[in-house]
Amino acid sequence: MTSFTKGVIPSTEKFDGSSLRVLIVHTRWNYEIVEALVRGATETMTSEYNVKAENISIQSVSGSYELPFAAQSLIKASKMGTQWFNVVICIGVLIKGSTMHFEYIAEAVSQGIMRVSLDSGVPVVFGVLTCLNDEQALERAGLGDRESKHNHGIDWGRCAVEMGVKNCKWMSGII
Ligand SMILES: Nc1c(NC[C@H](O)[C@H](O)[C@H](O)CO)[nH]c(=O)[nH]c1=O
Numbered sequence: 150m151t152s153f154t155k156g157v158i159p160s161t162e163k164f165d166g167s168s169l170r171v172l173i174v175h176t177r178w179n180y181e182i183v184e185a186l187v188r189g190a191t192e193t194m195t196s197e198y199n200v201k202a203e204n205i206s207i208q209s210v211s212g213s214y215e216l217p218f219a220a221q222s223l224i225k226a227s228k229m230g231t232q233w234f235n236v237v238i239c240i241g242v243l244i245k246g247s248t249m250h251f252e253y254i255a256e257a258v259s260q261g262i263m264r265v266s267l268d269s270g271v272p273v274v275f276g277v278l279t280c281l282n283d284e285q286a287l288e289r290a291g292l293g294d295r296e297s298k299h300n301h302g303i304d305w306g307r308c309a310v311e312m313g314v315k316n317c318k319w320m321s322g323i324i
């Protein structure tokens with residue numbers, strides 16, 4: 150069977166995040182896992198892309214279902230001032246229970262985050278884990294015991310810088 154690199158490979162382009170203003174909206178559900186994801190994203194942005202810590206705004210909401218509304222409201226609020234957010238990362242952890250609640254929230258949140266991004270013109274990174282069990286969530290936050298663990302917050306931080314820098318250029322007519 151042909152092998153391939155599973156997951157995203159970092160762009161070969163070097164991005165300077167020193168002028169980016171980033172918003173992270175995270176949930177308080179499954180907080181220990183969310184906290185690791187937020188740390189992965191912030192540490193990656195500051196250490197690999199020179200994003201200034203003071204330019205990363207962090208807000209929390211109760212659960213993933215609240216993420217799209219909070220992102221929309223905070224983008225609007227930032228546009229009323231001079232400090233617009235160049236990019237937003239929505240971070241949450243959905244873990245399947247015994248009812249269909251998981252499916253309904255996951256669908257609503259993914260559609261909602263996409264809509265906020267397209268409607269606002271601000272890139273919004275989908276940083277919501279949709280897991281069938283606790284182990285899947287722990288592994289994807291770089292926690293747990295498996296060798297295959299990887300903190301997806303790192304990928305979301307890299308994606309955020311790329312989209313923030315590229316969108317700034319595109320909005321200036323630089324293609
Ligand atoms: N079960 C999980 C939830 N549920 C809460 C909803 O997201 C929402 O806050 C509530 O329905 C009120 O509107 N949220 C998560 O982020 N993760 C879960 O596993």
Ligand SMILES: CC(=O)[C@@H](O)COP(=O)(O)O
Pocket residue numbers: 243244245246247248249250251254
């Ligand atoms: C993702 C959820 O909402 C889920 O954790 C709720 O659990 P349950 O389906 O057992 O009510």
